[in-house]
Amino acid sequence: MRDMAAGPRVLLRRLRELMAEPLEPQERLDRIVREIAQNMVAEVCSLYVLRADSVLELYATEGLNPGAVHLAQLRLGQGLVGTIAASARALNLSDAQKHPAFAYLPETGEEIYNSFLGVPVLRAGRTLGVLVVQNRTKRHYRDDELEALETTAMVIAEMIATGDLARLTRPGLELDLRRPASFAGLSFNEGVGLGHVVLHEPRIVVTNLFNEDSDEETRRLEQALGSLRLSIDDMLERRDVAFEGEHRAVLEAYRMFANDRGWVRRLEEAVRNGLTAEAAVEKVQSDMRARMLHMTDPYLRERMSDFDDLANRLLRQLMGHGPEVLAATLPRDAIIVARSMGAAELLDYPRDRLRGLVLEDGAVTSHVVIVARAMGIPVAGQVKGAVSMAENGDAVIVDGDEGRIHLRPQPDVEAAYAEKVRFRARRQELYRELRKKPSSTKDGMHVDLLMNAGLAVDLPQLAESGAAGIGLFRTELQFMVAATFPRAEAQERLYRDVLDAARDKPVTFRTIDIGGDKVLPYFKSVAHEENPALGWRAIRLTLDRPALLRTQVRALLKAAGGRELRIMLPMVTEIGEIMQAREVIDREVRHLSRFAHDLPTLLKLGAMIEVPSLLWQLDELMRTVDFVSVGSNDLFQFVMATDRGNTQLSERFDPLSVPFLRVLKQIADAGHRVGTPVTLCGELAGRPISAMALIGLGYRSISMSPAAIGPVKAMLTELPLETLAAHLEAALEHPNAAKNMRADLLAFAEQHNIPL
Template sequence: MREIAGSPRVLLRRLRELMAEAAEPQARLDRIVREIASNMVAEVCSLYVLRADSVLELYATEGLNPSSVHLAQLKLGQGLVGTIAASARALNLQDAQNHPAFTYLPETGEEIYHSFLGVPVLRAGRTLGVLVVQNKTKRHYGDDEVEALETTAMVIAEMVATGDLKRLTRPGLELDLSRPVTIEGVAFNEGVGLGHVVLHEPRIVVTNLFNEDVDTELRRLDNALGSLRVSIDDMLSRRDVASEGEHRAVLEAYRMFAHDRGWVRRLEEAVRNGLTAEAAVEKVQSDMRARMMHMTDPYLRDRMNDFDDLGNRLLRQLMGHGSDAMAAALPRDAIVVSRSMGAADLLDYPREKLRGLVLEDAAATSHVVIVARAIGIPVAGQAKGAVSMAENGDPIIVDGDEGRVHLRPQPDVEAAFAEKARFRARRQELYRELRSRPSVSRDGVEVELMMNAGLAVDLPQLGEAGAAGIGLFRTELQFMVASTFPRAQAQEALYRQVLEAAGDKPVTFRTIDIGGDKVLPYFRGSEKEENPALGWRAIRLTLDRPALLRTQFRALLKAAGGRELRVMLPMVTEVSEIRRAREIIDREVRHLARFGHHLPTSLSIGAMVEVPSLLFQLDELMREVDFVSIGSNDLFQFMTATDRGNGTVASRFDPLSAPFLRALKSVLDAGCRAGTPVTLCGELASRPISAMALIGLGFRSISMSAAAIGPVKAMLVDLPVEALTAQMGLILGDGGGAHDARGLLRTFAADHDIPL
């Protein structure tokens, strides 16, 4: 079929020819706007480019006053052009001058033009500029003309992104694509990381934009969509995918969207207008990202994110790219930027090259954040927009102390954070010097500083941090990073490795704590729960599925042959649950003894105090167990009825408030009456000020992340415990609720030169 002179295909072919020719950037831009105007029978075609100072500068025009190029400017949100850039939406007007946003620029000579069509120049959802056509007559541009201009704008976006226009910028007026950006997020793990961006699912750069044969590209698109649908159906039909749960809902949504005719129709239309199949996906995906960025409804944003992820999968199908993030060589100072990721995904990256992690969607208790803490890298979460604003290789700083991300930082900012990193390194050197010193206060009180762990990668930190032992080994992490249930032999091998690495230091294993927010995709659970944190999880789940507990107990008993074994039970609500668990482990002891296995020299069973109901069974509890460990994270969450994964309420109440401290003291007192050791593990032990409060209450064994041991020990060796105990009495007294406990502790630390 003969091509019509003014069709989008002809225009794209001419643009391809122009971009292939050797020409200066300004000359090429001038010819491009001339070609667009001619093809669309427009009297004006203008390109505005967004600068780093949020000003849209006229970079090229056909029809307006040529002397206004690089002089005519509009602020973001000002005039019709500024409105398009701010909203990332097209404007199609019969009489532009009657629009309330119209702003007259006398230097351009545009007062004689009435009809106006402007579209945003988009790349990965970011607005890089605005492309405009105008005519003197009052007319409404057709849908095919809007589509043609949007497609052309996508080609121009690649010119902007690849740096062709940087030579046209004046000193001090950088393009928006390279401007420094600071993103306010949430601090998930402390520390400072300086490095270069590694996108977890790197944006696939589409270089082949223009198609040679529409039918061929439509077939490629159809085949890729077919493969995509088959892969999603295959994931849903696999036996190891649970029939319920959030992951299932995501896959069901993917399947629904992969068959969405509206989405497919937009892809096919872009191909018919002259784009390759992959360029069509990129265009439609970019349009949807731009719309997503302006949505406030969380549900709708999630649905748009589903389309975005689906588009990435389709691009990889079309271009034959694997999803393995390790395919490309990593820089030595990699900072991974991702919307979200699994715990196993993070462990795929070489630890020696990782300097930090930035997440758009995650909570402080997400599995990947737990793993990031374990390997000791700074994490900033809830960093909205980080993925779309970052490019692979961009300089980046992660401030895990404040939760901020500095993308393409200015030199003075980079220098300040480099000094902060050097200061932290010097402080870490001080902590290493403290490693061999006893954990004894200024006035001679000894406090055990134990380490939390959960993976084999944690074990070297036991000696490096100078921990007295492992106070909490989270056995469920082995389950979370695996694709199927770890077999008994694999569990036994890990537990033996942990015990051998600890040597003569004690290790406390917590039985598997899955359920709630710790969903195993291969575990077929119960129906979807409205409140999973309060539902079928931890000891409740394993008592209902005793084979899980039996297998784990047997692996622990065999791994600990010839030495002490300490096991504690999570999420205990009633003392009867401890008795039932004891019956299972006693049965395994008898079974192994019958077959001549080497058994532990001693077996201690403990319980975690996380559920407030145990506070009213303390004396009975202390008689039933060999030791108690307070899980401060969940206990505080349940006592204050605040979801610690909900950023709106997570910091609403202070764990150093008198009511919560009194609850902790009641557990200590009950342990003292019964002669049962009481320890505490959780975030409360990981910060010097709250660890100081715990020691003042009477705790003599606390467990924390490996990175926290140095700062806590530095506080402890300068701490006068007797004086602090008196101060804690004031906080816990009848009028304690009237005192600012945190403020009083800071004042005490300042008065006694205690580093916090």
């Protein structure tokens, strides 16, 4: 009985010898197609390579007219070869000329051949070309012949990827490997970044393709699979994932895939055919990726990232690679491209070299996005396919305004974005000149422009932005980037550094706001919540876990010794919660006094207005606290019953609508009536048009990201406040209030030459 695996093994051995010989690229290709034809008893073997202009060019042939090499061409999707390239699927035909996609190229002389077997040349799921064998007799090629051709195509893909064939390309044409590509995603943070790709988890390059001993490679594969399964089991048994949740579901899927017999069988078959264990993983994964990318079922396509991650873990097991640290060799214009990453991982990269962040997954509320926003880095998220299509060092543009990226951009695209960056830089220079000017409207009303912060990396921006202080210091970010609960000493050290950096400027510390979308992996809150945004979070959580609040309050009191301290409570629902928190604070003050610690000269307690129930307790609230701050993001989603993370609703409800502006005016009026300072911190404060509306409603203190202060101040200095206030009051009180307040405000700005 014939050994079906002998043919592929012999072919791979001959290819290995050819790859080792010092040959010119064209001669090497000619020898390769000749070897394939002889091994498979084929009368024709041809290689077509995909160019950047979506044309497949004949690069080598055995059996067809040799004069057609580099002249015969097919468009992507044209003919059998073009169909294979477009679909990334093999074609096995006994009578090729009867196939509806058949296209006759007279220069090749292929009309006398009937049977046809063609496979895509794949690398990381991308089609780089097509490899074909043909015979005159009408026959279907066997599965082992198909496997041999696919394995050979993988070797050729590596030749293309290394750039060996670029020398054969005619002037003005490029191979598809350098083809420009654009991807649409979502805007997670505004801004534009031009730079070069740094893959957060660099693709492992398999250099050893051919095995010397199939039994030894099979043993290596089994050992690596065993280690992979053990590591997944270990992660599932750890306490931080030992309950229901999305991350556990992902790991359960990993375990299922790692034990999938179909996947393992394909790996073992590739090893038997002559590949090393790591080359087998690369080949099988590339085949699977190409197939799944063409599936219409979105769930199945999403599972591709699980398979990719699993394959990368297996490759690391086989090649002995630990996590690679790129920070030491990071380019000066690095744009990080990742499927997902943790907030702490982003902070491992030097800030002065980061120009942008691209994520295939994540959400605008992801921890890493919050940190990137604090660092002023443009972020595009939900950019599917970015990781597999990008290579380290590729030129890339991140358009955080539109949520798009451009890989290997054309010169005209790059020039357009470079001009956009220069324009933004010129505007930033104008904003820097405004720093020394009073923060007042055109008719002389002073407005405090404060900044939001949460990490030590934010502190230099206090001076650079010209902010009047820190209106919101998110203390939870320190917890989110840490592997365990920060000790009291670490908290105290951070708070002291913040107050030192602020000098005489006010700083408002919000007590830890975790829960909801801010999950700490080392803190088991609850097993599952149907509506986490409305659940056990913020002040509710810390009052139920008073040790958390006591530790933080003690650190704040000690850090602020001899200075003013402002503490703000998040997500207050009723006055009683403020009373409970005040008791905790008073207890810590008494404790520190007993041990003669230096205490703050003045302690002010405030509350955030985020929950609509406070709208019916406004006067009582204003008399209970020293100040209030409106959390416009949460307040809007609760008032309008709108999930701010739901992209289907993002264009449906406008924070500048009449109902919400009336709510905001009600809060500002209550503050003025009782004499309690009111600040608004949230996305509304950071956009010139909405900041204009807030000031017109009566807000004299707003807090925003440092980058937003310049544009808002430019608007403020040209704002005729009295005119705007009267205009807004009339519009909001009129029985037929303007349906589109945003358009009304834009028209007002244009009429009064207010820069937005």
